[in-house]
Amino acid sequence: MLNRVVLVGRLTKDPDLRYTPNGHQVATFTLAVNRTFSNQQGERQADFINCVVWRKLAENVANYLNKGSLAGVDGRLQTRTYDDKSGKRVYVTEVIAESVQFLESKKNNQSGNQNQRNSDHGPFSDTTDFPPISEDDLPF
Amino acid sequence: MLNRVVLVGRLTKDPDLRYTPNGHQVATFTLAVNRTFSNQQGERQADFINCVVWRKLAENVANYLNKGSLAGVDGRLQTRTYDDKSGKRVYVTEVIAESVQFLESKKNNQSGNQNQRNSDHGPFSDTTDFPPISEDDLPF
Amino acid sequence: MLNRVVLVGRLTKDPDLRYTPNGHQVATFTLAVNRTFSNQQGERQADFINCVVWRKLAENVANYLNKGSLAGVDGRLQTRTYDDKSGKRVYVTEVIAESVQFLESKKNNQSGNQNQRNSDHGPFSDTTDFPPISEDDLPF
Amino acid sequence: MLNRVVLVGRLTKDPDLRYTPNGHQVATFTLAVNRTFSNQQGERQADFINCVVWRKLAENVANYLNKGSLAGVDGRLQTRTYDDKSGKRVYVTEVIAESVQFLESKKNNQSGNQNQRNSDHGPFSDTTDFPPISEDDLPF
DNA sequence: TTTT
DNA sequence: TTTT
Secondary structure, rough: OEEEEEEEEEEEOOOOOEEEEOOOEEEEEEEEEOOOOOOOOOOOOOOEEEEEEHHHHHHHHHOOOOOOOOOEEEEEEEEEEEOOOOOOOEEEEEEEEEEEEEEEEOOOOOOOOOOOOOOOOOOOOOOOOOOOOOOHHHHO | OEEEEEEEEOOOHHHHHHHOOOOOOEEEEEEEEOOOOOOOOOOOOEEEEEEHHHHHHHHHHHOOOOOOEEEEEEEEEEEEEEEEOOOOOOEEEEEEEEEEEEEOOOOOOOOOOOOOOOOOOHHHOOOOOOOOOHHHHHOO | OOEEEEEEEEEOOOOOOEEEEOOOEEEEEEEEOOOOOOOOOOOOEEEEEEEEEEHHHHHHHHHHHOOOOEEEEEEEEEEEEOOOOOEEEEEEEEEEEEEEEEEEOOOOOOOOOOOOOOOOOOOOOOOOOOOOOOHHOOOO | OOOOEEEEEEEEOEEEEEEEEOOOOEEEEHHHHHHHOOOOOOOEEEEEEEEEEEHHHHHHHHHOOOOEEEEEEEEEEEEEEEOOOOOOOOEEEEEEEEEEEEEEEOOOOOOOOOOOOOOOOOOOOOOOOOOOHHHHOOOO
């Protein structure tokens, strides 16, 4: 069934690259997508959309995008469910990115940058507040 | 910034029509959008996407769509935050539908159907599990 | 670069299935997509969008869709150029469909229907008014 | 019916701003949208998509975008028909842009630039190769 | 909390 | 938990 999402926004953090137990790459990041209209109080508004990328694209994302980078995402909406530490069922809606366009990068992929890239923690550590991803979330 | 979602799916329930304190119409419904591929266990899968419609379109949705209706939605992704009964902050991602296409309706808008249409409870009762919507979620 | 099109409309004719010299399947069809608003004279309006599908999907389209079928298309916009019989250069813009959703079929894929399915003429005959497609239009 | 297009690309020329006889603003421009994959000969490829914007947005486009600017477009596909100078009927497919995102501008809207902005020729002169637009192409 |  |  038709399920399509297209977004342009800025990363709120460096992307987070992990590996599933079977060695598949997954990167997660959040896009801040500014709204056209400000709210009643005259404040600019943004939506914060969680995005997930798999395989080779995950590595490209981790290599070329940082906090603040402008990116376009073309993908589909997905819902997942998981149990938080208190055992409560949590419902999440996120974008599975099928293609990502790098529109503007602050730091041009130089290594050794002071704000340590947020990756390679090994699988599924919880240094991030992004909803945890398990092996069987891998699409097809 | 670019923010576009297009979906085709079936309503999991009758839509829920409410009115804000200031008299604006809001309807909410959930679309089951079937995935192309089944999972490892060979089960068909679906994503369940919460949708919100405002104003006149909210009334049309409430009048023409029921549980099981097939509908197309064109809109944008939005994130909101609210506190649940236990005071815990909850993050939701949903689609603000800007246009809705009625593709197939089971019961042709006849009134008096046994499974009582789920609307007109007055503002913001909690007979539904849809994330509560407040006046200032009204777009522009 | 981001390039995404999503349409829902009805086929103006049976789809046309061909084979390239190298044996690749290509189907072409035109979608009538109704506009929301009528024109100054109060007439309902439609846009007529040419769509192209390749490989296995081309066969599915030829098997499951007929004139009048309602279909959803997710794909990308493409421009091509070719020379018409009078040698004049013609520019066409069409949709390369990457996925097609069958929403409603008039005749349920029964064979032997009176208005002979418009396919298998061999490559690139001109029984159709659809812009001719050549081998190297095959995407990747 | 669902009809949605989202593109990111670069303007092939300065936008062309006109006024209809009734004083409505229309701007036209062509977006070069690069393809991901190169062709058999290993050449990078692009699609050239004609876009039309009306009213206030037309003026913003004319003011903020130049040849080479990177822009995102969210709109719908439209087909039109007109007769060329030789009296031959021509079919065009183009994007009616409903919102345009300015992603990068070469020259920051400074006036007095040497390559004279291509606008204000009065209605429908033919200094451009863009398919001519008539008053009744104005959407609603 | 899920639709055909 | 939020970006320019």
